Amino acid sequence: MDTGAAPANRDPAGTAAPGPGTAGGASAALEISQWKYLSGRAREPQMHAIVTVRADGTGAGTGGATGPVLAQVLAVDCSSSMAYPQEKLRAAHQAAVAALRLLPDGTPFAVVRGTESASMVYPTTETTVRADARHRAEAERAVHRLVAGGGTCIGSWLDLSRRLLTEADAPIGHVLLLTDGRNQHDDLMPLADVLEACAGRFVCDAWGIGDGWDGRELLRVTGRLHGRASSVQDEAELAHEYERLMHRLLAKSLPELVVSVTPMAGARVRYLKQVFPTEGELDPVGTDGDGTRRFVTRAWGDETRRYQLCLSADPTGRPRGEDLQLAVVALDVPGGGGVELTPPRPCLVHWTDDVALSGHSDVHVEHFEQHRLLGEAVAAATDAHRDGEREAARHHLGRAVRLAHAIGADQALARLERLVEIDDPAAGRVRLRPGVAAVDFEHLITASSHSTYGPASGTADPVAAGGPGAAMLRCPACEGAVPAAARFCPLCGHGLRGRP
Incomplete structure (x- = not known):
């Protein structure tokens, strides 16, 4: 294992300062926050660090695109349940139209009708068309003619979307999926298989509407496809939420960034996962001879994302009392594209027999650990309520309130207040509100997947x-x-x- 002191631009907490950007150009900055002290007596201890990636100065055409950057598919649930109440399907019409009207000229797009199968709404053949005044108007009329009838097989909707986006061949493919039900016809096209085929090919944001959808199912989709799961309790809010999402989406012009992690001898990469702004899976795209793992992150604008890195290492025979390089983390832009990147950053380890040092953890790692526990508390409350165990549900919701209050998860806390009356948020003392419905827990599940940045720590914030x-x-x-x-x-x- 190579030795090395912390670079001069690191703060005492071990966080790398952002590198300089290019005036008028795009840049991507990499920062690492960690507590470097690990017990030299432990057996294969784990080092956890928070990797912060910030893209800045991105503009239309970044990444070397010669045509439209975005291709868009709108997948609209038209199962039988969307007909009751009528406001649901009407809201779906209005939201789809709001999204269509924001598409820039030249953007390849399509609208898909989702039931127990997937079919084309606009255009009528399995292809995309480029947005212009005529195509947007025709698509709007086709959307308003949509009627409800049939079942739900989300896998088929995503599979058709994948084929459409492959044909469109734009740098950023995006699916905006809306559903009000559960994936009851999964046997027709298993979602697990479809997600495996779609992973890395496009980004999917999913929305729940009505009272019959499954929050964990939406998170399963969006976690695998680098998107966000959200929901609305009032159907009238959906069009506005679609507009906000489209504005964020249209600001993205960098198709992907690759985070690579190269472990030193005796170390191993266990995982890298996204923890901010939402939780999501990251699978390595390959392993080099030196053990380097590469993780692709999709669709960037000017934004910040955070990832939790977990490394394991063997302290046997390693020197004590000095900083050692455990791994190197770097950014890469496939194809170049003129994006200025900060230099690779080291992840350090300092083996120690002092339990006062090895017993601590990085404050940012702890922050996201609390977010993980919040999600577990919400899931436990949901299961308890489903099983009719109201007191157990109240207990888990109280734990969720305490965690959300401690880490400043205001969106999750606001959702929690719809289910419980909060007497003492710091202590988690709550009372279950009367009339709480199962769908209230689904809204809570999606809200708890939206994390907060974390505590301030010098230049990392x-x-x-x-x-x-x-x-x-x-x-x-x-x-x-x-x-x-x-x-x-x-x-x-x-x-x-x-x-x-």
């Missing part, structure tokens, strides 16, 4: 300039409160153009 008393503005993407000096929203990671 994109909003470090906003301390107590700082002027606050609203993020145009998520409408959260943002310090006026911030360049990125700490809640959703949205890049704030024109900020210092």
Whole structure:
């Protein structure tokens, strides 16, 4: 294992300072936050670190695209349940039309009708068309003619979307999926197989509407396809939410960034997973002879994302009392594209027999561990309520409230307040509200998958300039409160153009 001191631009917590950007150009910065001390007496201990990636200065055509950057498929649930109440299908019509109207000229797009199978709404053949005034108008009329009838097989919707986006051949493929039901016809086209075929080919955002959908099922889809799961409790909100999502999507122009992790001798990469702004899976695309694992992340605009890196290492025979390089983390842009990248960053280890040092953990790692526990508490409450165990559900919801309050997960806390009356958020003392329905827990599951950035720690925090008393503005993407000096929203990671 190579030895090496921390670079000069690291803060005492082990977090790398962002590198310089290119004036007027795109850049991608890499930062690492970790607690480097591990027990030298443990058997294959694990090092956890938070890897922060920030893209800035991206613009239309970034990544070397010679045509439209985005290709869009709208998948609309038209199963029988969408007919009751009528407001659901009407809201689906209005939301799809709102998204269509925002597509720039030249964008390849298609609309898919989803039941127990998938069929074309517009165009009528299995292909995409390029957006212009005529095609958008024709697509709107076709959407308004949609009627409900049939079952639900989400795998078939995604499979048709995959074929359409493959034919469109745009750098960024995106599926916007809406459903009000559960995947009851999975046997017709198993979702697990379809997700395996679709992984890495496009991004999928999924929305739940009505009262019959499955939050964990949506998270299964979006976690595998690098998207977000969301929901609306009021059908009238859906069109506005689609507009907000499309504005965020149209700001993305960098098709992908690759995070590579090269372990030193005696170390092993266990996983890299996304933890902010939402939780998501990352599978390595290959392993080199030196053990390097490469993880592809899709569809970037000006934004910040965070990943949890887990490494294991053997302390046997390693020196104590000095910093050793455990792994090297680097960024890469497939095809180049003129994006300036910060140099690779080391992940360090300092073997020690001092339990006072090895017993600590990085504050950012702890933050996302609490988010994970929040999700587990919500899942346990959902299962308990489904089984009629109201007291157990109340107990788990109280634990969720305590965790959400501690880490500032305001969206999850707001969802929790729909289910419980909160007497003491810090202690998790709550009372279950009367009339709580099963779908309330599904809304809660999707909300708990949306994480928060984490505690400020010097230069690693994109909003470090906003301390107590700082002027606050609203993020145009998520409408959260943002310090006026911030360049990125700490809640959703949205890049704030024109900020210092």
